[in-house]
Amino acid sequence: MAIRPGGKSNVELWTWEKASVVLRTDTVAVEEPLEIRLRAGGEERIVAITMRTPGADFELAAGFLYGEGVVRDSRLIRSISYCVDRRRKEAQHYNVVTVELTADRLPEFGGLERHFLTTSACGVCGRASLEALRDRGCRPLPFAWSIPASLLPALPERLGSRQGIFRATGGLHAAGLFSKEGELIALREDVGRHNAMDKLVGWALLQGRLPLSHCLVLVSGRASYELLQKALAAELPVFCAVSAPSSLAVHLAREFSLTLVGFLRGERFNVYAGRERILPAEAGCLPQAPGNG
Template identity: 35%
Template sequence: MAGESRSRRITTVRLRGDRLYAGRRGRRPAVEEPLDLRLRGMHLETLLRTPGHDIELAHGHLFAAGTITGREDVGEARYCDGAVTVAETGLAQNTYNVLDVAVRDLAAGFVVPSPGLGLGLGPDGSEVAGRSASSDRPAPTEDPERAITGEQSIADVLIRRPDPLGATPSQDPAVLFAGARALLASGTDDQARTRGLLLDARGEALASREDVHPENLVDKLVGWALLAGQLPLSGAALVLTGPVGFGVVRRAFLAGAPVVAATGPATSLALDAAEAFGITLVTALAKGADGDAHAEVLTHPERLDLTQAR
């Protein structure tokens, strides 16, 4: 099965005081391979991802795109023969990089992604025009001279889920710190891969996944929740390594997760979106040189339990 990468020899450089040191070591880079995502045999999109949990990735991705609303919308998801053929036999080989999803209800239609409008299949199998299913690509505007803004992106999401997330059980910050420590401790020398987990309101880990792309990581976690009947993720916290962009906050909101916490920083649009969506966004989760844990709560701090704070 796909998902292995070969180890490479790399040069390491370190500066200690005014002395420079160089060395060599083995490094196994993060695996990134394309996944040809098809709906009823028709190419929908090519996702670049870390192989593994592809079924969950497809469910989460289609949920984020609005193509499905629940697990009952998917009749079947199966791997197909890839584009690789065995030289000796001439037969197609399964590379596990082609996934076909049978969607039960195509009332809204879906579209093969393109820079603008395209043709897809309607519920009766006829071709229809509509939006690309690429989840973070903005819809084309009627006025080509009008620029797409962050406010428009946020407004587009609020069309699907009009109400910001309301009050949820208080989240203990110590739970978020523990989750970040667990993720960082589980890492290898492969720093290109984003790791994340879902925590319930009690701080228990529901699922953990990883991918080279943060949005794919969240799609895998949301896909797991969808298949497990756990949506919406009321009271849950999404904790991940690395930075947070709009795509991560968008997916968390659509899945109903009220807390997003990360070891890295957040983009300006992610911060604006978290504020509008009612999401508590926590960044810079880290353990300092003095051993103390610290973080920055950017939006909706009222959701964290700070009653014992001095």
């Protein structure tokens, strides 16, 4: 397997089609482990091990720590660096990232008092509790603005047109940040949908753009509780997905006043919560969602 820049690699494979067999080369997405370490004063701790697509590793680490409530402000981060092998005095640019805080000691982890083991498939498991979000200080988002329903169907195509690695591999998730006018602001890809979202939020944190209260996000897969949790932490009021939401994602969106759009494909979509932010172009444009969303 030949590793290529940008999270892609070439592999040889056999293709069977009817009576013929062909040996050919294809491009697949790279998946490698990343260890995230937290350092403050003389203390250091491993807080996460995740499978991800190499690239934007510093943003992934920052976004993960922000989403979990460990870091609430970019000013608390002194530096983010790849681990250095003291014997060789060179950076390890692949597998280990260390986030050094400005504090003189590591924070109290409370409910996070464990080593996170995450994968590109499931993200950070556990703590699936709305009460835990309230304890972290998360509050319902205000209904400060709205968008026309006609804006949403164009977003998946705009996202897809910028997914360079996906077009080459077909094997990556994406999270795209859009303005209220539907302009793509930033996009991150990864084999893990949670990693893609962490990279996007991490980019915003390191760029000093949080909170994202005047933006909306579109993800290429389904809407899970974990993804909605990350959106809420970044104060993203509109969350769109091309696939289905989970029941807990719908519950979270309704409890914290997020607008949740699912099955955004072609000219149709469902609104599961926060209909107040979607302005129908004409009567009957939007499907009715049950409950108090």
